[in-house]
Amino acid sequence: MTVHALSRRPRRAAPVVAPAPPVALAAGRLHELCGPARHSCALWIAGALEGPVLWIAPAWPGEGVNPCGMVRWADPGRLLFAAPKRPDDILWCMEEALRSGAVPLVVAELPELPGLTPVRRLHLAAGAAAQAPLGLILTPGDGGAPGVESRWHMAPAHEGEDRRWRLERRRARALPPRSWVLHERDGKRDLVPAGPEG
Template sequence: MTTLRDLAHRPPPADPLTLTTARVHEAEGPGRRSFALFQTLRHPGAVLWVLPAHEPQRPMLRGLPEGLSERLLLLTPKSETDLLWCVEEALRAAPVGLVIAEPQQVLSLTAGRRLQLAAEVGRTTGLMLIREGQGSSATHTRWRCAPTPATSADSTLHHWSLNKNKKGTLGQWVVNWHGASAAFNLVPEAGKRCQPAEPTR
């Protein structure tokens, strides 16, 4: 006996930039930190940013998106092992919404799979900011992020392309997001529409 689906209250289709919850994702490229901060606005709950103690590039409080600083915790472990341990422990914890980590070395398949399992247990999303070409095959999606020069002065364009996706299609988007709030809009490429045109009547 199966229950009938409630077609009237179907969940709205997720927009393409949503990260699947309870999975670990990867982002690479020069704009990966912007992408991570963009994702913090889409995950309620505490945000943990794990970065090595010697990493000089750190988030700046007054430049962060609104409302993020109260729920952001920075972890600065000394060694790579401690970093991965912190990520796993944070992924297992229920009150954490998003875990951002900057590993310095290539994640082995074992490590990547362990993180996936931890994320599934804790229902927490993880986002690894990796260096170019250091991706792990256990990742759910991999994004390549780069800032793009804007055509007009009031837009802040990002080119985010989805290079790997375990459940879904690949794609690339140019996003206009100014970094202060969750508002964004997808910029259609020249000569193309972002949404299907209205059918002619």
Template sequence: MTIPASLLTRRPARQGPAVSLLPDEAELSLVLSRVHEACGPARRTLALWLAARTTGPVIWIAPEWGPDRLHADGVMRLIDPARLIFVHPKRPEDLLWSMEEVLRAGAVALAVADLPGLPGLTPVRRMHLAAETGTQEGQHAPLGLLLTPGTGGAQGVETRWHLAGAHQGKAPGWRLERLRARTAPRKSWTLAQGGAQGQLHIAQA
């Protein structure tokens, strides 16, 4: 049997369509049709950055009993609050079920699940399959983002990112870390916001 040359190469597998946190920054890309993880104290900011890089409605799933809720005035500087559609399940098991169903529908480009803890490996695998189904049968190739507390650690996710504030006086800044990726090493960046229009950019890698 002849083994295809593509299986013998040490190069990473070819990436599919993706959304980048910053324009023209391939290293900060999240592949579509997959589920990713964001953790750290500024994880919701990272989710809103991604939302700003997509179009159309964004489904934001969070527990009904959770104390942390997005506020329209707080997100307005990043995206139009009218794009956010909130889903607040009453039971813990319905959080992951809701995320799976949203991804399977392929009706939105971005779905965010703000979780109080880490999901198991099986639910994450189910969400990957649901996102692939949504890509084939829906209107969008959906990107799923799981927001997890602390330093995260969900098994089976495509990538894991950690975001924390690193402000310098009145100048806003953040430290972004790629903690896990299937085809890329661990890496960190310092991001800043400035310029005439307050655009986000890499200050240091």
């Protein structure tokens, strides 16, 4: 019988990316962004990090990111774009980029929800890198990818001249669902609780 001894070394907490204090995403893991403002959410998270960002999007025509709209969220000069021609190649590119740890953030726009096996492979790849990168998948509609660390939904909720978005944490391994309103005034963004759960 094999006996595994417990280690006495203190366990280090995984690094966390927090674009705003109540919103935190564990690095070295895969997170899902969905909703009509998922691209803006990914760029908001990219703006909270330093270093290059690899953005993987299908080569065929689609929504994509608007370079002019990108500036308000993150420096476009930090983004590297990859455009695979086949859907399977998007996940392969993401897996290789996460495993290499060459960039702190890898974003992949997916045309459909991935299966559980590819999600597990992406988690393993992100966890294997020396510098744990953050992986974000952008999924259509309301999302629902199995096995992700967390799922976030973002949608515009603008009121007149006041730019705002509703951000919802729909799934997280250790936290309950919750929602916030992200306000933008004079180039600054504030995150405030939305509804009675805040």
